[in-house]
Amino acid sequence: MAETTSMAIIAPAQLATRPQPVGAFPLPAGYLLVPAGADTEDARLTLLAGREPAPWPARMRAHELALSGDRDAALAALTGGDVVTRYNRFVLDPDGVADLDALRADLGELGPLVDVLEFVLGRSDTPPERGDTDGEIAALVLSAQAADALGRDEPAAAVALLDEAAELAPAQPLAGLLLGAAASVCLENDGLGDGATPRLEKALKALDGADGLRVGRAELHLALAGALHAQGTERPDLVAKAIPHYHSTLQLILRAEAPDMWAAAHSDLAAAYLTMPMIEASDQLRLGVAVQSLRSALKVYTPETHPERWASTQLNLANSLVYTPSKHQADNLVEAVEIYEAVLEMRDRETDPLGRARVLANQGNALAHLGMFDPAKAKLYEARFLFEEFGDHSSMRSVRGVLDEVARQQTLIKTQEQP
Known part of the structure; x- marks a missing residue:
């Protein structure tokens, strides 16, 4: 009407x-x-x-x-x-x-606000003008202008506009969300990534206590965890700093309200645990936690809806089952072998030969642990062939090592069987 x-x-x-x-x-x-x-x-x-x-x-x-x-x-x-x-x-x-x-x-x-809303809803291609606006109105105008800058592939300009908007925002939660948006732009564009972490940390402080914005806060915790985790190759200490942010994400949201974020937090938390060095015996408990988180993520990830995430999560789960100490180690190994087999259906030799080779190598190793040496050798030979064909000599040498160990075990068994 x-x-x-x-x-x-x-x-x-x-x-x-x-x-x-x-x-x-x-x-x-x-x-x-x-x-x-x-x-x-x-x-x-x-x-x-x-x-x-x-x-x-x-x-x-x-x-x-x-x-x-x-x-x-x-x-x-x-x-x-x-x-x-x-x-x-x-x-x-x-x-x-x-x-x-x-x-x-x-x-x-x-x-x-009328022009802001028209632009946000896609009813206008022209971003609103700042004019003599101030406070929260100016902040939203600048935010819309930042979106326009991104549409013109000007990420640095978008970050500057969002930073200015956050400064003008009279309320901390709005300022925090604007800083979070600026951080997201930094993460998604090469050359700006270094600015993401401090913005995310400042954004989360601004949103502290904003209980009505749980999903937004969870997104920022997950983004900060990912930013810290990504730097873990050069600075392993940052992986440990990422873990509380993964936990904060999971404390703020339910699977039903944000399934993709919930699954990503579980999957990435597990990956962080799996990359941390095992120094003390108690550290092995992390492997058990990782397995549970990976199983949780797979309640959301399926081959149909999230094929890549499903495959990588399944691989991490299978690898965890192989190496996690358990009273049911044989059962874990059998499950791991089955998981590897399912993932192989997604790792085509034509489209992802090295990915297929890595799965074969892991599956062959699990079969060898089960004492199923002939099937193990078949998987390992195929993996070695692919690694050799595509010049991955380091992986090829690793597979050779497993094959040598299989040969030694078979020789030992034959020796023990002789009268």
């Missing part, structure tokens, strides 16, 4: 107290304005802090419904004719607005 414009306009400053909690929560709820009033003030401050009001004031029933995902009911709850209500109806139903220019003008200093 088109919006009517015949109603009296009240100055927006009287209807919406700034700063407004816009930009931190997901769309559409995250762009709704909070109407001014003694009954809504505590809720405004709570939302600014990144938390959900409890209870919600009656005049913010639409906000509550929108945040729970019930857009239609939220729209039905907006029955007033003031400019804030009109704007909130626009957020929930952009096609229902007949005159955007009138809405923008009636909103006064809040008017640029």
Whole structure:
């Protein structure tokens, strides 16, 4: 239904107290304005802090419904004719607005939010202008401009705009999310990666206590864990620093609400544990934890939905089963052999010969541990041939070593069997 414009306009400053909690929560709820009033003030401050009001004031029933995902009911709850209500109806139903220019003008200093939303929703290709905006409005304008810079393949400009937006944001949670966005751009673009870790650390401090933004915080913890983990080759101590952030990710989210992130945290946590050196006997407990995390990740990863992640997680699980001390070592080895066989179906000789060779080598090693020497040799010979064909001499020598050990074991068995 088109919006009517015949109603009296009240100055927006009287209807919406700034700063407004816009930009931190997901769309559409995250762009709704909070109407001014003694009954809504505590809720405004709570939302600014990144938390959900409890209870919600009656005049913010639409906000509550929108945040729970019930857009239609939220729209039905907006029955007033003031400019804030009109704007909130626009957020929930952009096609229902007949005159955007009138809405923008009636909103006064809040008017640029119309242009921000139009750009964010993809209804306009032109990013909003900064003009004389300030505070949270300026921060959202700059954030939209950063998205435009990314679209023009200018990541450095996008990072600078997001950094400036974070400085202007009056509320810490919004500033934290903007810094997190800047860090993500750094991670995804060569030459900017060094700036990711300090931004992520600062972002997480800004979001501390923002319980209503659990998913956003979890994403930042996972990104920081990944950034630290990636540097572990040169600085192994950073892998240990990454692990608490993987755990924080898993403490903040449930599988049902963010399955991909939950699975990635489990899978990457296991990988971190598996790469850490085993110094003390108690360190072997990490292998058991890694196995459980890998099994958890495989509740989400399947060959159909996540073929690459499924294959790499399965490989890590099989490798862990081979080397994790257990009273059921033989059962673990049999399971590992079966997992390797399943992964081989994904590792085609034509498209990924070296990947196939590595799986064959691992499977051959597991078969050898089970005493199944003839099947082990068949797998190892194929692996050695592939490594030799593609010039991986180090791996070829490793496979030869396993084959030599298999030969020694077979000779020893024959000697023991002789009368």
